Amino acid sequence: MRIAIIGAGNVGGTLGRRWAELGHDVGVGVREPSKGAGAVKGSGGLPSTAHVAALAESVRGADVVVLATPWGAVPDALRAIGATDGALNGIPLFDATNPLGPGLTLDIGPKGESGAERVQALAPGARVVKVFNTTGFDNMANPDYGGAPATMFIAGDDAGAKEQASSLAAALGFEPLDCGALVRARELEHLALLWISLAFGGMGRDIAFRLVRRA
Numbered sequence: 001m002r003i004a005i006i007g008a009g010n011v012g013g014t015l016g017r018r019w020a021e022l023g024h025d026v027g028v029g030v031r032e033p034s035k036g037a038g039a040v041k042g043s044g045g046l047p048s049t050a051h052v053a054a055l056a057e058s059v060r061g062a063d064v065v066v067l068a069t070p071w072g073a074v075p076d077a078l079r080a081i082g083a084t085d086g087a088l089n090g091i092p093l094f095d096a097t098n099p100l101g102p103g104l105t106l107d108i109g110p111k112g113e114s115g116a117e118r119v120q121a122l123a124p125g126a127r128v129v130k131v132f133n134t135t136g137f138d139n140m141a142n143p144d145y146g147g148a149p150a151t152m153f154i155a156g157d158d159a160g161a162k163e164q165a166s167s168l169a170a171a172l173g174f175e176p177l178d179c180g181a182l183v184r185a186r187e188l189e190h191l192a193l194l195w196i197s198l199a200f201g202g203m204g205r206d207i208a209f210r211l212v213r214r215a
C-alpha cells in the first residue's frame with residue numbers, strides 16, 4: 001500500500017518506520033525535503049525503503065494519508081497538501097492529531113466539534129478517520145503488553161476507510177476497535193487527553209488502553 005504521512009515527528013516517524021519495515025511504500029511529507037531522512041524523528045529512524053518528499057508531492061498517488069502534525073499546524077498542512085482544494089477527494093485521511101490547548105485541555109470547536117470533525121470540514125472530499133491518537137508513539141512502535149495487544153480506537157463515517165485503518169493498526173500489533181461515526185472522535189480525543197494526563201502525571205509512557213470483553 002502507498003502511504004503518505006504528513007508530519008515527520010514522533011508519531012509520523014514511528015508509523016512510517018514500522019509500515020516501511022512491513023513492506024509498505026511510505027512517503028513522509030516534510031516542509032524541508034532537502035534535509036532528507038534527517039527531517040524525520042520517531043523511534044529508530046526511517047528505513048531506506050521509505051522516502052521523504054515535499055508536502056504536495058508526498059500525497060500524489062497515495063492510497064491513504066496520515067495526518068500527524070501539531071494541531072496548530074493542521075490548517076497549513078492541509079492547505080500545503082492540497083486537501084482543502086480537493087487533492088484528497090475519495091482518499092482515506094487518518095487523523096492522528098490531538099487538538100491540545102494550554103495546560104492539559106482540549107481545543108473544542110464552537111459546537112463541541114472534535115478536531116477530526118474540523119479536519120473533515122477543511123478537507124470535505126477526504127474520507128476522514130480518527131485513529132492513532134489515543135496512545136503514545138512508543139506504543140505505536142510496540143503495542144504488546146505481556147502478550148496482549150493494546151486497543152486502537154477508530155471512528156469515522158466511511159466503512160471502507162475504517163477497514164483500511166483497522167488493517168494498518170492490526171499490522172502494527174494493535175487490536176483495532178471501531179467506535180462508530182466520526183462524531184465519536186469527540187470521545188477519542190478526550191481518551192487521548194486521559195492517556196496524556198496519566199502518562200505525564202507520573203505513570204510514564206509505558207501505559208496503554210485495552211478494552212476487555214466477557215466471552
Ligand SMILES: NC(=O)c1ccc[n+]([C@@H]2O[C@H](COP(=O)([O-])OP(=O)(O)OC[C@H]3O[C@@H](n4cnc5c(N)ncnc54)[C@H](OP(=O)(O)O)[C@@H]3O)[C@@H](O)[C@H]2O)c1
Binds near residue numbers: 007071073074098132
Ligand atoms: N507524541 C505522541 O505520543 C502522540 C500520540 C498520539 C497523537 N499525537 C498527536 O500527533 C500529532 C504529532 O505529534 P508528534 O509527537 O509526532 O509531534 P512532533 O514530534 O512535534 O512532530 C510534529 C511534526 O509535524 C511537522 N509540522 C509542523 N508544522 C507543519 C506544517 N505546517 N506542515 C507540515 N508538517 C508540519 C514538524 O515538522 P518540523 O520538524 O519541520 O517542525 C514535525 O515533523 C500531534 O497532533 C499530537 O497531539 C502525539
